Amino acid sequence: MGRRCRAWWRVAVVTVGGAVLGAVGGAPGSGGFAASASPFRSPSASPSSSVTASSSTTASSSTTGSSYAFAEGAPSVRAATDTGDAERLDPGTTYRSSLPSEGKVYYRLVLDGTSTVYVAATAVPPADTVVTPTEGVRVSVQDADGRTCSAPDTASIGAGRSPRPLTVWGVRQLPSSRSLCRGAGTYYVVVERVLRTESSPGDWDLELAPVLEPRLREAGSTSAPEAWDSATPSPPGGEAVRRRGGGGFTSATALEQGAWRDDVRPGQTLFYKVPVGWEQQVYATADLSSASGGGAGGGFVPGGVNLALYNPVRGLVDDTSISYNGSQKSGALAALPPVGYDNRYAVSDRVGGMRFAGSYYLVVHLAARVGEEFGDGPLGLTLRVRVKGQAAAGPAYAGRSEPSGIFQVGLLGRGSGAVGDAGSSDAGGDGGGGAGMMLVAVGGIGAGTLLLVVLGVWVVVGRRRAAGV
Numbered sequence: 001m002g003r004r005c006r007a008w009w010r011v012a013v014v015t016v017g018g019a020v021l022g023a024v025g026g027a028p029g030s031g032g033f034a035a036s037a038s039p040f041r042s043p044s045a046s047p048s049s050s051v052t053a054s055s056s057t058t059a060s061s062s063t064t065g066s067s068y069a070f071a072e073g074a075p076s077v078r079a080a081t082d083t084g085d086a087e088r089l090d091p092g093t094t095y096r097s098s099l100p101s102e103g104k105v106y107y108r109l110v111l112d113g114t115s116t117v118y119v120a121a122t123a124v125p126p127a128d129t130v131v132t133p134t135e136g137v138r139v140s141v142q143d144a145d146g147r148t149c150s151a152p153d154t155a156s157i158g159a160g161r162s163p164r165p166l167t168v169w170g171v172r173q174l175p176s177s178r179s180l181c182r183g184a185g186t187y188y189v190v191v192e193r194v195l196r197t198e199s200s201p202g203d204w205d206l207e208l209a210p211v212l213e214p215r216l217r218e219a220g221s222t223s224a225p226e227a228w229d230s231a232t233p234s235p236p237g238g239e240a241v242r243r244r245g246g247g248g249f250t251s252a253t254a255l256e257q258g259a260w261r262d263d264v265r266p267g268q269t270l271f272y273k274v275p276v277g278w279e280q281q282v283y284a285t286a287d288l289s290s291a292s293g294g295g296a297g298g299g300f301v302p303g304g305v306n307l308a309l310y311n312p313v314r315g316l317v318d319d320t321s322i323s324y325n326g327s328q329k330s331g332a333l334a335a336l337p338p339v340g341y342d343n344r345y346a347v348s349d350r351v352g353g354m355r356f357a358g359s360y361y362l363v364v365h366l367a368a369r370v371g372e373e374f375g376d377g378p379l380g381l382t383l384r385v386r387v388k389g390q391a392a393a394g395p396a397y398a399g400r401s402e403p404s405g406i407f408q409v410g411l412l413g414r415g416s417g418a419v420g421d422a423g424s425s426d427a428g429g430d431g432g433g434g435a436g437m438m439l440v441a442v443g444g445i446g447a448g449t450l451l452l453v454v455l456g457v458w459v460v461v462g463r464r465r466a467a468g469v
Contacts, residue, residue, distance in 0.1 A: 069247030159303030245270030266371030277391025312358030
């Protein structure tokens, strides 16, 4: 069961070592588990990469004053201004870099001739910088001959004119109907700022997250599903449970189906993740409370609230912007298809983004200008999340993804039905690792309990001896 199984394995190991309380505190369903970051760190960069460990271990950037929480311990990689000096990115490792205000920057990939590779780039402008609605960031993947493997992806600031993390994704997809980018060899990730007009000069921070998706064991359909249930279900009702959002993708707070309550301040971006299994559909709405006074002053902020959904490799699936005038507002994502491997062949980005199971990220940003109009106090945010359908077994991959298990969901992945990935080999082996790892966890807990009993007997005997009994 991929990433979740690795978490259980660590619980088992810690339990055998005697730290039983730590294992209980990290159990699924507890508050600490749900709000925690990824249960394991990204693997180290290969010796061929000229990267250094980031000197900052804090969650936010120290160079731009942004509040984005970068991956803890991520190695830093230099942004090269030409391909000759491009440093290597290894799938499965998250990196930190910087993006200048002018010109393209390059990073290098060494790929095989069978796997699909995605590279997400999150550009983070300083919190106090001046930005325009049209400016943004663009990424593409190119081969050694300078040919683009897929259409470049661009994200812009939007009508809210608020500095916020912008995430785009590039891909070298196989199999492909195009003749380009099929072979093994060197490829380049190209990132640049676009449509700068009146914005402040200076670098933006950058987070890079390359992901490898192995080929299927057997070739399947190469056409997208023609029909799916596009009816939008009613959002979950009931009292919302308070859950604090994370500051970045790697620290996103885990949510399940239900209603969730948080507070958001002007200029702040909150990250949440929802496990969605194969053949499941995810729906989400965001409700923002009224400001103190209810907007009696007549203020108005176009695009004051942005709600976005990103897939497990941080590719944008859908987003919506809500203008804010001080009164309570509500927005919803469009209806999306069930998660399916063949969705990648669709023309629509909304459909194409729902191509694999895993953690889907809900990202909420409240424009800084809301504070100028209605004060800096936090506004109430309610997210209502529904995961529809029974999760099914995933496709049979021929190898392991990097990072391992990214296209699977674990014990939290329950919508209207339980999640099971018995048919997927993303985590290696024959897809039966979930049960095996669960047995290891149970065995570990049993061993820990036995260890405590032995230690208890040893303490009692020692005290009796000291007392001369």
